[in-house]
Amino acid sequence: xxxxxxxxxxxxxxxxxxxxxxxxxxxxxxxxxxxxxxxxxxxxxxxxxxxxxxxxxxxxxxxxxxxxxxxxxxxxxxxxxxxxxxxxxxxxxxxxxxxxxxxxxxxxxxxxxxxxxxxxxxxxxxxxxxxxxxxxxxxxxxxxxxxxxxxxxxxxxxxxxxxxxxxxxxxxxxxxxxxxxxxxxxxxxxxxxxxxxxxxxxxxxxxxxxxxxxxxxxxxxxxxxxxxxxxxxxxxxxxxxxxxxxxxxxxxxxxxxxxxxxxxxxxxxxxxxxxxxxxxxxxxxxxxxx
Amino acid sequence: xxxxxxxxxxxxxxxxxxxxxxxxxxxxxxxxxxxxxxxxxxxxxxxxxxxxxxxxxxxxxxxxxxxxxxxxxxxxxxxxxxxxxxxxxxxxxxxxxxxxxxxxxxxxxxxxxxxxxxxxxxxxxxxxxxxxxxxxxxxxxxxxxxxxxxxxxxxxxxxxxxxxxxxxxxxxxxxxxxxxxxxxxxxxxxxxxxxxxxxxxxxxxxxxxxxxxxxxxxxxxxxxxxxxxxxxxxxxxxxxxxxxxxxxxxxxxxxxxxxxxx
Numbered sequence: 001x002x003x004x005x006x007x008x009x010x011x012x013x014x015x016x017x018x019x020x021x022x023x024x025x026x027x028x029x030x031x032x033x034x035x036x037x038x039x040x041x042x043x044x045x046x047x048x049x050x051x052x053x054x055x056x057x058x059x060x061x062x063x064x065x066x067x068x069x070x071x072x073x074x075x076x077x078x079x080x081x082x083x084x085x086x087x088x089x090x091x092x093x094x095x096x097x098x099x100x101x102x103x104x105x106x107x108x109x110x111x112x113x114x115x116x117x118x119x120x121x122x123x124x125x126x127x128x129x130x131x132x133x134x135x136x137x138x139x140x141x142x143x144x145x146x147x148x149x150x151x152x153x154x155x156x157x158x159x160x161x162x163x164x165x166x167x168x169x170x171x172x173x174x175x176x177x178x179x180x181x182x183x184x185x186x187x188x189x190x191x192x193x194x195x196x197x198x199x200x201x202x203x204x205x206x207x208x209x210x211x212x213x214x215x216x217x218x219x220x221x222x223x224x225x226x227x228x229x230x231x232x233x234x235x236x237x238x239x240x241x242x243x244x245x246x247x248x249x250x251x252x253x254x255x256x257x258x259x260x261x262x263x264x265x266x267x268x269x270x271x272x273x274x275x276x277x278x279x280x281x282x283x284x285x286x287x288x289x290x
Numbered sequence: 291x292x293x294x295x296x297x298x299x300x301x302x303x304x305x306x307x308x309x310x311x312x313x314x315x316x317x318x319x320x321x322x323x324x325x326x327x328x329x330x331x332x333x334x335x336x337x338x339x340x341x342x343x344x345x346x347x348x349x350x351x352x353x354x355x356x357x358x359x360x361x362x363x364x365x366x367x368x369x370x371x372x373x374x375x376x377x378x379x380x381x382x383x384x385x386x387x388x389x390x391x392x393x394x395x396x397x398x399x400x401x402x403x404x405x406x407x408x409x410x411x412x413x414x415x416x417x418x419x420x421x422x423x424x425x426x427x428x429x430x431x432x433x434x435x436x437x438x439x440x441x442x443x444x445x446x447x448x449x450x451x452x453x454x455x456x457x458x459x460x461x462x463x464x465x466x467x468x469x470x471x472x473x474x475x476x477x478x479x480x481x482x483x484x485x486x487x488x489x490x491x492x493x494x495x496x497x498x499x500x501x502x503x504x505x506x507x508x509x510x511x512x513x514x515x516x517x518x519x520x521x522x523x524x525x526x527x528x529x530x531x532x533x534x535x536x537x538x539x540x541x542x543x544x545x546x547x548x549x550x551x552x
Contacts, residue, residue, distance in 0.1 A: 040342060065353055066400065087398030091317060092522065096397070103385070103395040110390045114403035116357035123354070135361050136404035138441050139434040143403075145389060159440050192352030
């Protein structure tokens with residue numbers, strides 16, 4: 001009973017509005033298990049830069065279900081101890097240089113997963129149940145290397161093996177969205193994996209392009225694509241906060257900058273230079289308008 | 291005259307004719323164009339879900355919907371690649387060498403460990419048909435090509451399309467069989483570049499060339515459609531400069547959002 005009370009009390013139900021991305025990053029303790037979306041789904045890149053500036057460490061990075069540039073940057077900056085993801089990919093920009101290096105030097109603990117397993121783990125957390133069964137995966141080396149996954153017999157069937165995955169409850173979800181309202185509701189449109197992340201996480205931190213006066217839940221056209229403030233711990237406004245990976249429907253990826261990143265991050269030294277120029281310099285001095 | 295990519299697109303599209311729902315994952319311009327070509331000649335009977343597209347993707351329930359859809363049997367065909375592919379159609383998207391400290395590390399398994407089991411017609415695709423990709427045995431099984439009896443597996447490998455040839459996969463024998471060789475290739479050149487054993491007919495037919503009608507469709511309608519997601523690919527192949535993606539609104543982001551939200 002005591003345990004149950006403690007668990008309920010751990011959640012906050014009111015959204016805080018913070019002054020900026022540095023305050024947002026300040027809400028992420030060292031050692032947190034932090035869930036982030038892929039490059040196409042609203043990445044809080046300004047907040048990730050702030051996280052690197054504050055010297056975050058020992059993070060457990062979770063790609064939902066995979067992760068791109070922000071993952072490579074956090075790993076390169078030494079913020080990450082463990083990675084769980086279905087892929088770490090920079091898409092058409094090529095191999096992720098800092099991730100590749102960290103794997104080669106065994107600098108991070110890698111837990112390879114597969115996309116639906118990450119969704120299913122988060123769905124278990126969303127439902128408050130300990131695990132979720134999933135088809136497929138049997139006989140793969142993904143399963144062979146996951147001592148936290150189990151195979152059970154379908155209790156309703158005969159000779160039917162299923163993989164079961166433990167619930168994934170991130171300490172923090174961090175992402176970027178186009179719009180919030182003054183109640184703390186966040187509009188995500190069709191990017192519903194962000195909704196899943198918010199439902200499953202202890203804390204959800206969001207940077208947004210704009211904070212509007214109109215209540216997003218008052219209009220059905222927006223309400224269905226809106227995360228209610230119930231799940232949103234804190235919001236900070238960040239103009240072009242998804243630069244350089246871009247925010248679909250609003251601004252495109254900054255391809256030139258992303259190519260430059262890949263070139264520089266190819267070496268430790270080049271990556272340090274990238275950080276000096278685009279991360280350790282304060283956010284206001286970084287030109288995000290390209 | 292036609293390009294290698296056009297030959298591959300048409301070869302894949304032929305495998306999709308008559309299907310009802312084809313899904314295409316990330317980083318797959320050739321399979322994506324093949325799916326759109328098959329759709330354009332299906333007279334409205336083929337649905338295509340192209341990941342990363344706004345216009346050719348009807349999913350509205352987030353990243354998980356594709357996978358839920360596949361597990362229910364709502365997807366007929368999907369495409370997978372592999373940094374390594376072996377003769378039993380095991381695929382490796384993770385790394386070369388001992389796991390986890392790989393000699394060469396690739397992005398990861400994505401949804402392959404799951405979709406390979408559930409989508410009836412999984413078409414493997416590779417633009418590098420060489421001994422380092424077509425290996426005797428993969429170093430890491432992202433997804434196995436075959437499963438023991440009793441494992442729930444309505445799906446699996448159907449064909450392997452490469453820059454040199456087209457193989458069919460036979461689930462009973464767990465072996466590839468060479469179907470056609472692309473112009474300039476023959477059984478000897480394909481064996482030289484394949485690290486695994488496979489079956490072959492005595493005389494290997496040439497992969498059929500794209501028809502004028504197919505090329506016309508590709509270079510116009512399909513090219514414009516695929517350019518939304520793969521502008522560099524469409525530009526390089528067909529000089530299609532601008533995709534039909536919704537234009538990024540000019541002016542400040544706040545203004546564009548305000549305009550969308552009355």
